[in-house]
Amino acid sequence: MLASFTRFLPQSRPALIALAAILWCAGSAPAGAQAAPESAMRETLAIGEEPGRVSTDEVVIDDGPYKRQLVFFRTNEAPGTFIIQTSEHFLYVVLGNNRALRYGIGVGRQGFQWSGLVKIVKMAEWPDWTPPPEMIQRQPYLPRFMAGGPGNPLGARAMYLGGTVYRIHGTNQPETIGENISSGCFRLANGDVVDLYSHASVGTKVIIRQAPTL
Amino acid sequence: MPRLAKRLTLHLGAALLALLATAAAASTLDVVKQRGSLLCGVGQGLPGFSDRDAAGKWSGFDVDFCRAVAAAIFDDPNKVTYIPLNAAERFDALHAGKIDLLSRNSSWTFDREASLGLLFAAVTYHDGQGFMALRKPEITSALELDKASICVQKGTTSELNLADYFRANSMTYTLHAYDTIAEVIKALEGGACDVFSTDQSGLYAERGNLSQPNAAIILPDIISKEPLGPVVRADDVAWFNIVKWVAFALINAEELGIKSSNIDEALASTKPDARRFTGAEGAFGAKLGLDNAWAIRAVKEVGNYSEIFERNIGSGSKLAIPRGLNQLWSAGGILYAPPLR
Numbered sequence: 001m002l003a004s005f006t007r008f009l010p011q012s013r014p015a016l017i018a019l020a021a022i023l024w025c026a027g028s029a030p031a032g033a034q035a036a037p038e039s040a041m042r043e044t045l046a047i048g049e050e051p052g053r054v055s056t057d058e059v060v061i062d063d064g065p066y067k068r069q070l071v072f073f074r075t076n077e078a079p080g081t082f083i084i085q086t087s088e089h090f091l092y093v094v095l096g097n098n099r100a101l102r103y104g105i106g107v108g109r110q111g112f113q114w115s116g117l118v119k120i121v122k123m124a125e126w127p128d129w130t131p132p133p134e135m136i137q138r139q140p141y142l143p144r145f146m147a148g149g150p151g152n153p154l155g156a157r158a159m160y161l162g163g164t165v166y167r168i169h170g171t172n173q174p175e176t177i178g179e180n181i182s183s184g185c186f187r188l189a190n191g192d193v194v195d196l197y198s199h200a201s202v203g204t205k206v207i208i209r210q211a212p213t214l
Numbered sequence: 215m216p217r218l219a220k221r222l223t224l225h226l227g228a229a230l231l232a233l234l235a236t237a238a239a240a241s242t243l244d245v246v247k248q249r250g251s252l253l254c255g256v257g258q259g260l261p262g263f264s265d266r267d268a269a270g271k272w273s274g275f276d277v278d279f280c281r282a283v284a285a286a287i288f289d290d291p292n293k294v295t296y297i298p299l300n301a302a303e304r305f306d307a308l309h310a311g312k313i314d315l316l317s318r319n320s321s322w323t324f325d326r327e328a329s330l331g332l333l334f335a336a337v338t339y340h341d342g343q344g345f346m347a348l349r350k351p352e353i354t355s356a357l358e359l360d361k362a363s364i365c366v367q368k369g370t371t372s373e374l375n376l377a378d379y380f381r382a383n384s385m386t387y388t389l390h391a392y393d394t395i396a397e398v399i400k401a402l403e404g405g406a407c408d409v410f411s412t413d414q415s416g417l418y419a420e421r422g423n424l425s426q427p428n429a430a431i432i433l434p435d436i437i438s439k440e441p442l443g444p445v446v447r448a449d450d451v452a453w454f455n456i457v458k459w460v461a462f463a464l465i466n467a468e469e470l471g472i473k474s475s476n477i478d479e480a481l482a483s484t485k486p487d488a489r490r491f492t493g494a495e496g497a498f499g500a501k502l503g504l505d506n507a508w509a510i511r512a513v514k515e516v517g518n519y520s521e522i523f524e525r526n527i528g529s530g531s532k533l534a535i536p537r538g539l540n541q542l543w544s545a546g547g548i549l550y551a552p553p554l555r
Contacts (some may be wrong), residue, residue, distance in 0.1 A: 065529045070354050072538040073546040076498040212471035214483040
């Protein structure tokens with residue numbers, strides 16, 4: 001996986017390799033946000049964000065299992081509920097009648113190990129990006145503020161998960177869908193996150209499930 | 215009184231004979247162990263389920279089940295002799311003792327258990343009749359197929375299931391039946407019909423033969439029950455239990471998060487259900503006549519249910535069948551194995 005992404009690493013900025021993804025999600029991280037241990041971060045954060053790389057809201061995953069598709073899905077949850085199966089890299093929107101719309105997502109390898117129920121508390125189109133001070137300290141070349149748009153790492157839409165620093169958001173790196181890349185957020189290709197956004201509202205239930213641990 | 219005594223003697227005699235017969239027949243497990251190889255009946259070539267390559271090596275979803283049973287018994291998944299069987303001869307071969315186990319996309323039905331002296335050990339694949347349409351994004355459910363023209367292969371149960379389903383849902387349809395699947399595909403691609411209907415596993419296999427596979431969608435609906443699974447003779451409950459619990463072990467492994475790549479982690483686990491699975495606790499293998507590493511060995515050599523599914527027929531294969539009904543009960547499907555305890 002690492003090898004296949006090296007082409008995306010900015011050659012002139014090796015520091016980018018080391019640090020990254022929790023800050024994707026933590027634009028306004030409160031103190032005490034669940035950060036992965038530093039050792040774990042070094043190991044997992046192989047790909048840096050690429051502010052300025054353009055990905056429009058028309059970019060969707062159009063092939064393979066991560067393509068947006070209608071699937072058979074039995075659940076007792078009400079239609080409209082989002083169910084995230086992190087180990088499968090899928091997000092399901094429950095439709096009822098044993099159906100769900102399934103989206104491929106990129107998830108964090110470390111960080112979001114919590115499972116349970118949250119609600120969407122805020123929604124934003126083409127969200128601005130304000131890297132937090134910790135991130136600026138580590139990556140001083142990053143912009144202090146980046147207005148929302150096709151080159152913004154947060155992508156076309158963001159849905160904030162209540163009580164956490166995490167979001168479901170778009171990305172300008174659609175090739176990371178299906179991977180454990182971020183340190184916690186759930187990312188979709190921009191076209192797919194726009195579609196998902198149309199199924200969301202403030203108050204939507206989001207159930208997060210983790211792989212069983214041994 | 216003498217008549218009663220005579221009858222009693224007769225009954226006792228019959229019972230004694232039956233007992234003797236049971237004792238005399240060597241257990242299937244002993245026979246398999248002595249032979250050093252499991253005789254597994256498989257299909258004659260069904261992509262993803264039982265395939266033989268040019269070098270004669272077998273692979274597939276059904277083949278992997280044979281390998282898992284062999285791994286549980288011998289600690290070697292390769293101690294299997296594969297006997298390819300056609301649909302007509304498969305149950306006779308099992309009955310006649312030519313195979314120890316039939317793992318060949320066979321549907322579990324009442325008649326096959328009640329009349330043939332066979333037992334289905336488990337359902338390893340929930341199949342059923344489905345629909346494939348050339349891309350019509352507006353169709354999301356089989357309930358939207360009112361007035362559709364439907365292509366099927368002649369003489370299959372597909373026609374009957376269609377009639378039942380459309381009638382039950384107050385819909386009408388036009389049927390086009392063809393002798394061969396090739397003709398059905400041609401009709402579908404030529405626009406003679408809107409959808410093609412057969413068992414869903416077959417739809418995924420045929421999709422690969424379309425000139426534009428990506429232009430076809432397979433609806434999530436299943437309108438009939440075709441539960442496929444391994445079959446054994448009904449005269450050896452101990453053997454039946456081994457086959458059944460190997461199937462359950464593969465499913466339970468997925469649910470516990472045990473897979474071929476984290477065996478060492480599983481062996482070191484302190485979680486009670488993982489410890490029972492690995493044989494660290496409970497001596498479950500011994501109760502089956504195996505050793506206590508039977509279950510973890512099957513997973514180590516062949517993988518858990520998810521690995522077997524994805525590799526052969528799922529996202530890691532050409533068929534790319536979604537888990538659907540065959541997902542774990544806790545993740546949207548109906549796959550459910552009793553607990554190991």
